[in-house]
Amino acid sequence: MRTYLALAAREAGVPIRHHVLEAARRAIGEAVPVPVDRWRTAEWRAPGDGVVVLSWSNEPEDAGLPEQLTGGADRVLGYCGYLGDRKPDEDLLVGADDLGAAADTLGGVFSLFRADAGGFEAATSISRACPIYYAEAGGVRFAGSRAILVHLAARAAETGLSRPGPAYDVLGLHTMVRHGFFASEETPFQGVSALPNSGTLIARHGTALKVVERELPEQGPVPRSRSEARARIEPLAEALLAACVPFRQHDRPVQLALSGGRDSRLIAAALSAQDIPFVGATHGFADHPDVVLSKRVADALGAEWMCDFTERRDDDTVEVRHPVLRAHDIVRMCEGMNSAYERVNGWRSFDAQPRSSGSGGERLRGGFLTDQDDITPDGVDRRLKVIFAAQHQLLTPEANARAEVRLDHWRERARADGIDVLDKLHMFYRTGRWLAGSHTATLMNWCYYHPFLDARVVREALALPAEWRYSEEPVYLLLERLAPQLGHIPFDGKRWRFDRSRPRLPWKRREWEGRAPMLPAGGTSGFNWRRKYGPELATVMREQILSSPAELWDIADRKKIEPLLDQIPPKKASQSWHLLTLSVLLSNIWREPAPDLPRVSIPIPR
Incomplete structure (x- = not known):
């Protein structure tokens, strides 16, 4: 994981004050849960210290990964994530007149920071899976890959303090109660915003801070025939295959998070088509459809498969981490912009094995249209x-x-x-805000690649009409092109949207019935402990939420929340997890070492 903070004085000839830089260097300990002794640092300063770029990395030097800063004495480039073709892409980005326009010609999953003596630019890719946050305070412009890092440095410039505490935009947290992520460019921190998808931030001495939103691809018409449809998906297929090329720089198989759904199956098909070895990895109870179907997919492609099976104890319970510890971890990792309902990994020593998943595949199916x-x-x-x-x-x-x-x-x-509004909203906020938190968490520990978030793949997907992607036919055609042997394996939960109606012709019905999706059979196969927890966990949740700082009740109605917390099993379990997350955030528990708390037992229905 590479982390960046770019700083530029608003006026030429004014140096960045020493205490602001010191506050930024100190803030990395709160911004990312990586032990301080694991960071490698690199810095670049313009003459006179009016522009400074700070960078940190926990990636091993011998892993063959990008340098933290590249370029020369006059101009420097740093980027989070990865580029489609590293060396030529780096050279292009260092020398291009327009950083954003150059970024829109590349593949990969990235965010960019480029600085020279006159200021800096920062740019997001079209998917925004690698986010950029920015602020302006005390005569200084800030842009960084971590919101807390930007905020604490800006607070130092604003207050003159070298160890400032966070100031929360409490009303802006309302979207966290609703969904557990942000449906806007707001953040939990006063004065800090997220740069939009395909956004360029320009901070030059003597001019106003500027945000440029670059144009998105125009959609073509719906294909009129099956042959035209196959031709229309070909650029997308080529982009998906090209998005797998970065895996080749590693000499170990890809560990692919494989489920029973469409998206991870399509990544497995693309890897297989490129002859890139992979291991299908899943977790859960042995009878869950994800576990059963992912093994069938791996077997059909001749790939290795492994599963981290969830164990059912003799007393018909499952034991889980204390929910406050879960919330503590996710606030530290996702900066208060993801809910503890989600499962996000914590820090571990960096492992250079390449990993991947089907995250982001909704772009090929119409975003929020997939369940509309x-x-x-x-x-x-x-x-x-x-x-x-x-x-x-x-x-x-x-x-x-x-x-x-x-x-x-x-x-x-x-x-x-x-209807395209639902596709764009998904890309802006579900991918660009919710998924960005978990993607950052994966980069902290592994060489993680997301082919569906690759800028070329996203651009080619958006060029297909939303109503056609809504039908799911493009994904079907991609699977048919890349791995036709997977066609007989059903999905978890739902058919193809275009295949939901029973055929009128009797001789086609047997084949249609054979494509019936696999559904949970009850018991452990459909059990989600986060939604069906018992009294022990409910008591812990209630006590923590109701002891929250008063600021929480500026956005949530306490009289309405209290009876919800008494319900077992809960009727609004998601909101309980979201409120728990905000309780940990606003109380600043996340700024302290994790408390020593016991594990909690959840009864499993028979």
Whole structure:
């Protein structure tokens, strides 16, 4: 994992103050949960110290990974993630007149920082899986790959303190109660924003801080025939195959998180088509569809398979980490922008084995359209209300008023964009905000590659009409092209959208019935302890949430929350996890060492 912070004085000839740089160097300990002695640091300073780039990496020097900073004395480049073709891409980005325009010609999953004596630029890729956060305070512009790092450095410039504490944008946290991630460019921290997808931040001496949003691809028409459809997916297929090329720089098999769904199966097909060896890895109870089907996929492709089986104890319980520890870890890792409902890895010694998953595959299927059956204007409007104003009855009037502003903006866009608005919203906020947190966590420990988030793949996917991707036919055709031997293996939970109606012709029905999806059979196969926990965990959740700082109740209505916390099993388990996360964030528990807390038992239904 490489972490960056770029700083530039607003006016030429003004150096960055020493205490601001010291605050930034100290803040790395709070910004990323990596032991301080594991960091390698690199810095670049312009003459006069008016522009400074700080970088940290926990990647081993002998792993063959990119340098933290590249370029020369006059201009320096650093980037998070990876480029599609490292050396020529680095040379292009260092020398290009327009950093954002150059980025839009490349593959890979990345965010870019480039500086010279006149200031700096920072750019996100189209997927924004590697985020950039920015702020301006005390006559200094800041851009970094970690929001806390940007915030604490900006607070030092604003307050004059070398050890400032965080200041929270409490009302902005309303979206965390609703969904457990941010559906905006806001962050938990006052004055810090996320740079948009395909965004370029320009910080030059003597001019205003500028954000440029680069254009997204234009969509073509829906194919009129099967032969035209196959031709239309060919550029996407080539981009997906090219997105697997970076795996070749490693001499170990790819560990692919494989499930029973479409997306990880398509990555397995692409790896197999490129003759890149991989190990299918899954976890769960032995009878869960993900476990059963992932093995069938691996076997069909001749790949190795392994499973971390969940054990059921003799007393019909499963033992889990204390929820406060889970929340402590995710706030540290995801900076208060992901919920403890999610499972995100913690720090471990860096392992250079390449890893991957099917994350981001919704882009090929229409984003939020993947689970949207009603695509009429009224149906789209109802989905917009869910995205921006869900759980309004649990929040305060002030929090709901803030949500209405965002809802009105996207309703206006929907009038022009139609169903495509749900695809773009998914890319901006589900991929660009929710997924960005877990992607960062993976980069901390492994050489992690996400082919579906590759900039070339995303651009080619967006060039296909949203209504066609909604049908799932493009993904079907990709699988047929890359690994036709997988066609007989059903999916977990759902058929292809275009294959849901029973055929009228009797001789086609048997084949259709053979494609029936595999469903959980009850017991452990469909058990999710995070949603069906018992009294022991419910008590822990209630005590922690109700002892939260008063700021939590500026956004959540305590009178409505209290009875929810008494329900066993909970009816709104997600909101309980989201509130727990905010409790840990606002109380600043996350800034302290993790407490010593016992594991908790969850009863499994018979």
